[in-house]
Amino acid sequence: MxxxxxxxxxxxxxxxxxxxxxxxxxxxxxxxxxxxxxxxxxxxxxxxxxxxxxxxxxxxxxxxxxxxxxxxxxxxxxxxxxxxxFQHNLAIRSFTLFASDFNQQIDQRLKTAHLRLTSQARERLIAYCQNNLLAAKQAIERLSIHPQHEQIIDDTLLQNLLSDVSQFSTFALTDAILASNWLQAYKIAHKLAEENNQEHTLITWLIQRDMSLILQLIAQPQDHTTLYKNYNISSFQQKRYILALKHYTPTIAQTTFTLADKLDRITKGAEHGHYWLTLKQYLLLRAQH
Structure with a gap:
């Protein structure tokens, strides 16, 4: 321990x-x-x-x-x-879904919805949802009402379906940040702010997780398998981080992680500031560099 x-x-x-x-x-x-x-x-x-x-x-x-x-x-x-x-103390039990449990949930929900996905499409869907059951529920519901839902959904079709509805989503924002596509990330953040998006906690957590993993991948170049396992990163998701390592330096990753800390304090009221303005300012400055 x-x-x-x-x-x-x-x-x-x-x-x-x-x-x-x-x-x-x-x-x-x-x-x-x-x-x-x-x-x-x-x-x-x-x-x-x-x-x-x-x-x-x-x-x-x-x-x-x-x-x-x-x-x-x-x-x-x-x-x-x-x-x-805990005789005189408070005990709170939290049930966390590990990768294997989450995958089983996806399979069960696909079966209930009578959806058939190729193995590559299934892997993409799991990576897209990022262990978020709400995102999985919404994605499967969208697939189930598609005209081609009775056919076998391959990776190309699934990617097109997901991109149609996630161009300006929370995951699209953090994907752009991980890819160092700062100007695109700024545009998405601006759009989300206009929509009065309230998923501050999820966005901050995703940035913190990604930058924390990038920092450790840089520091421990010989032990990536263990790090991916510790962070519950699937083989499909690992491609995103492999590409990110080509663009990120320790300084940029640490600076972006520090940004997430600042956003977390703003969300919790521990620091004065505006969440979206702070995020957009950082993304714009990074795009200019």
Missing amino acids: TTTPNASASHYKAPTIGQNFQAKRTTSPFCAKRLIELHCEDKKPNKTAETALLTLNNQPSAHHKIVLFAPNFSKIEQSAWYKTL
Whole structure:
């Protein structure tokens, strides 16, 4: 069990759980409160981690909060550490769809809609939806009312159908940014702003994810397979990042990631500013360069 690294172009060595709890007892010089995030990919914590979790109940603090992200834990309600830790604390369970689960959802929805896609078209649809079930629902509904919906939909037809409705979509915006097509990204952002688009959180998250991955791909050129797996990037989506690496430098990627951080603070009210004006100004300046 380790803490989660911040996005950086340099290699990151995660602290051990012992070091992490030592950090918990240290006052942060930057803010009054600290949020410590723990990740565990196993089905249950090992003895060291379990003991450390149990000690949390005996170390209450008004200045620190713990977030435990453990999507693979099974039957955690029966664990002694869970019963002890959350006896007087709030537990929130979140169910995340991993790539395999999302793919099964797509297959089931295609079957229900009586749609038949070639393997390449299916892969494109999954990549287009980017683990977003709402986007998948909307795309499948559009396909099901198309005049050719009873035929086998190949990759070319699917691409044309999706491009017809996504020319000025959220995903089209972030795709243009990832492709370093800054002027096109500016035009899309301007159009979305005119439509009073409120998907600020999704846009910011997509930019943060893409730039975080680009930075790590640059820093770790020999370990791309592991990075793609960690970010749930399908083989079809990987082509986008391979092309992006030809255009992005660490400086541009870091600057764009910093932009996403600023947009996130504006959305949450932690910083004054206008979301769309800030985004469009950056895209226009980048296009001029």
